[in-house]
Amino acid sequence: MNKSIKQTQQKSFNKKYFKVYENDFKREQMYNQEIKRINKFIDKGRILDVGCGIGKFLFLFDKNKWDRYGVEVSDYAIKESRKLGIKVKDNNQYDYEENFFDVIVFRGSLQLIPNPFQIIIKCTKLLKKGGLMVFLSTPNSNSPYYRRFGTLPMLTPNHNYLIPSDIMIKNALQNFGLKIVKTHYPYLKGPYSKPIKDILYYLLSYLGIKKKFPFYKSMMELYAIKLS
Numbered sequence: 001m002n003k004s005i006k007q008t009q010q011k012s013f014n015k016k017y018f019k020v021y022e023n024d025f026k027r028e029q030m031y032n033q034e035i036k037r038i039n040k041f042i043d044k045g046r047i048l049d050v051g052c053g054i055g056k057f058l059f060l061f062d063k064n065k066w067d068r069y070g071v072e073v074s075d076y077a078i079k080e081s082r083k084l085g086i087k088v089k090d091n092n093q094y095d096y097e098e099n100f101f102d103v104i105v106f107r108g109s110l111q112l113i114p115n116p117f118q119i120i121i122k123c124t125k126l127l128k129k130g131g132l133m134v135f136l137s138t139p140n141s142n143s144p145y146y147r148r149f150g151t152l153p154m155l156t157p158n159h160n161y162l163i164p165s166d167i168m169i170k171n172a173l174q175n176f177g178l179k180i181v182k183t184h185y186p187y188l189k190g191p192y193s194k195p196i197k198d199i200l201y202y203l204l205s206y207l208g209i210k211k212k213f214p215f216y217k218s219m220m221e222l223y224a225i226k227l228s
Contacts, residue, residue: 005114012159013074018054026191031057033186034136034221038103041132041181041223045102050123051109052088055081069101094119099128108137110169111160117172124176127226133178135222140185141165143217148205153212154219166220178224187216 021027034057044065049058052070054077061068063085070088072078078088089095104123113119120133127133139152142165146152155163170180187193192214201213 009073013077015076018074018077018080021054021056028056028060029191030137030186031060033189034107035060037182037184037221037223038105038132038134041225042102046100047103047105048096048101048123048126049086050104050106050119051112052081052086053077055084055086055088057105057107058086059084069096094122094126096126098125099131100126101131102128103132103134105134105136106138107134108154110135110138110164111155111162114161116162116164120172121176124178124226129226129228131226133173133224133226135169135220137186138169138220138222139163140217140220142167143215144202145215145218148202152218153214166217166222169220169222173222173224177227179227180222180224182221182223184221184223185217186219186221187214190214190219 046067046069047058047061048069048071050071052058052072053074055070058068058070058081068086070078070081070086071092071094072081072088073092078090081088104127110116123133137154139155140146141152141163143152146163152163166183170183173180188195194214198213198215201209201211202215204211
């Protein structure tokens with residue numbers, strides 16, 4: 001990674017940035033919903049979370065069934081993850097054996113990676129044959145909200161290198177030797193959605209009223225199996 005980019009990320013992804021992840025009941029609800037969906041495909045083994053943050057998501061995986069690993073650029077987040085028993089290497093390292101992991105997760109991190117496709121290729125090599133690569137809480141530029149506003153409510157200013165779409169990521173994964181087995185847009189049953197209010201805000205935007213709100217297809221989940 002470029003040294004100046006890494007220094008910028010260290011300054012950006014600090015204790016203040018991760019404060020929003022602490023004691024958030026709705027976020028924990030969302031984590032548990034996502035874990036249930038992963039467990040339907042694979043329910044034990046080695047799991048790697050790319051951009052694991054302070055480890056709150058991985059911590060909820062049953063430690064008796066899962067060997068939990070993380071990759072993270074923030075020194076602060078690495079320390080916090082390790083307190084929760086997450087195995088995180090320093091300096092954003094991916095130096096694991098090939099075919100090592102049963103599941104690799106990108107949760108809300110893909111858009112924050114300066115070289116996202118290089119990292120996906122690297123992670124594909126680390127994934128076992130038949131292993132699962134998952135993209136959770138990932139922004140989708142192929143969505144009504146993005147087409148209307150040219151942004152998404154979950155995006156943080158000056159941190160995004162790629163605003164992906166479901167079409168883009170599906171195409172890339174297929175080219176990298178992965179088979180898409182599930183596409184999910186976790187809006188309606190998510191803890192943050194209020195459909196009637198959200199639709200109202202969408203309509204009011206045409207009257208010049210600006211408001212951030214969750215909306216259908218703004219976030220996507222993709223599940224892919226490594227073929228060989």
